Amino acid sequence: MAPPLSAATFIDALRAEGLDVVEVGDWADHNRNHKGPWGPVHGVMIHHTVTRGSAATVALCRDGRTGLPGPLCHGVITKDGRVHLVGYGRANHAGLGDGDVLQAVIAERGLPVDNEASTDGNRYFYGFECENLGDGQDPWPAAQLLAIERVAAAICRRHGWSERSVIGHLEWQPGKVDPRGFTMASMRERIAKRLGIKPQTTPLPTPSKPVVDLSQLAAAARSNPKAKGRPVTYAGTRIVEAALVDAGLLAKVRLDGHFGEDTVTAYAKWQRSKAGGSFTGDAADGIPGKTSLVNLGRRYGFDVKE
Known part of the structure; x- marks a missing residue:
């Protein structure tokens, strides 16, 4: 230490x-x-x-x-x-x-x-x-x-x-x-x-961009926060939450892997933003769609799988 x-x-x-x-x-x-x-x-x-x-x-x-x-x-x-x-x-x-x-x-x-x-x-x-x-x-x-x-x-x-x-x-x-x-x-x-150190000869792996599955993310968003039973979640929710935190739309304490009410609200703000696609009305419902998610990925370094 x-x-x-x-x-x-x-x-x-x-x-x-x-x-x-x-x-x-x-x-x-x-x-x-x-x-x-x-x-x-x-x-x-x-x-x-x-x-x-x-x-x-x-x-x-x-x-x-x-x-x-x-x-x-x-x-x-x-x-x-x-x-x-x-x-x-x-x-x-x-x-x-x-x-x-x-x-x-x-x-x-x-x-x-x-x-x-x-x-x-x-x-x-x-x-x-x-x-x-x-x-x-x-x-x-x-x-x-x-x-x-x-x-x-x-x-x-x-x-x-x-x-x-x-x-x-x-x-x-x-x-x-x-x-x-x-x-x-x-x-x-x-x-x-x-x-003055000889560089390590073992090649370091090249980090690949993380991939977010749109269908899984949308399912996670729809299941939270009011659905009964265990919320749907998967690794991609953390990636998207981290991007929303970086954009200043979500508090860091909400970065927990669950697409809860605060994350839905934050994502709706992203959808309404110019960078997110300038959606309005029901189209800015906080449920990730292809256009807004691809825009988020381009800005914060992840790819989108449909």
Whole structure:
């Protein structure tokens, strides 16, 4: 078990790795520790922000947004390669993810495909948000990629971890696609070289997009919350719930695998939204249909099976 580095040791490690570090306000005391434990730590998680503009990005990651208070990470890596420290301690960055992935990170072995959202990642991971639109087209400048490499290596070096303790959000939580625009396999190879470790020769599995079965999901939605007997549910409900949480339409506490009344209400809001298809009236009933579900999948990284 590894206790988190002290704030002083953390920033010292980053600077020792040659990084340009910017301290933002009271970053060392800005956290969500009152909401749950911070540590033991087991790895580093990389994200992209889906934002444009360094100042606005740093402010968002420090302060958070409606329904998701800041800090949203420990450091923001902007396109110029600077690392802006916005918080230290528990941060709202990882969310619920796959416990099997956590065990693989702890053991520093190849990652399984993430297919569950049941383990609190905010407790166990250092988190870095990287300024990028996340559309696969926004470029990743060399200075920014180098900073990501150095940040991860700095923390791994202090903890005695290998590059396999560094993962992307897409490898942790079903439905996530970040970081998009480079592969985590290539980044881990860079980190290994910086650490002076020969890269692992065992190939890591390429995470596939999760698939949501439309007919099963619709059955789960129709059976809840007023049907008598045991509600219909299956793995796809967690994927869709995670997407609705990410969209700010569903509270994280409702991410339980059951397409209950709150999930139906949240899905109806998605159907009515422009991104969901701009449905109105009875068409926005909270029961997933092909158009709205495909739109949700495109945005949050899962495929749809009819």
